[in-house]
Amino acid sequence: MASMDGIPMPGGWMMSPAWLPMCGQTWREAAASFVGLWSVMMVAMMVPSLLPALGRYHQAAGLSGASWPGSLAMLAGVVYLGVWTLSGLFIFAIGSELAALAMRRPDLARAMPMLMGACLLTAGAFQFTRWKARLLACCRKGPCRIGQLANRFAAAGYGLRLGLVCCISCSGLVAVLLVLGVMDLRAMILVTLAITTERLAPAGLRMPEAIGAVTAGAGGILIAQAAGFV
DSSP states (O other), X not given: OEEEEEEEETTTEEEOGGGSOOTTOOHHHHHXXXXXXXXXXXXXXXXXXXXXXXXXXXXXXXXXXXSOHHHHHHHHHHHHHHHHHHHHHHHHHHHHHHHHHHHHOHHHHHHHHHHHHHHHHHHHHHTTSHHHHHHHHHHHSOOSOGGGOSSHHHHHHHHHHXXXXXXXXXXXXXXXXXHHOTTOHHHHHHHHHHHHHHHHSOGGGOHHHHHHHHHHHHHHHHHHHHHTOO
């Protein structure tokens, strides 16, 4: 929602212009522009953690007797990224509505720093849940039912399931991206590093919890600043 470089708003925060139509642009065109940029972002952000999963699928598909395991793995990756692209529509619908409300209601705009801090706190808390741990385990493990992988429907289904699970697993970190600035390069790099680290690091390192602690701490600081304590 916020941006390190954007439109100054009541409450001392900056709104990302990505949520609003540009001059002469319709809302439909703004949504198409956002989703296009979002899809490019997701390729850059998710591929580092996606490649190991596709490698496992490629290996499993080869063991199952597939003639072209590489093509099946590529299809699974395209469907996976398609899920992330569609998530951009959902995110834009919510973000653009909030942005429009904040532009019309100064009281809501002044409350946004507090709400963004609460969002970071919630995202940090999510990192400590068993649900998050189960979702991460699903993202890390290879495909099941190896004997049924040697066709395009199975590859598309694997990509769809992996995409949905990963979208939910990364929801807290995506919320961090939205708070820091959805199109901000620095925020994208930070969140990409967090997603890749928690996905690829050994489970014993407890990286999700470490990321959650930092996120929750940032949320607490933002709330304290909004309340005038800092």
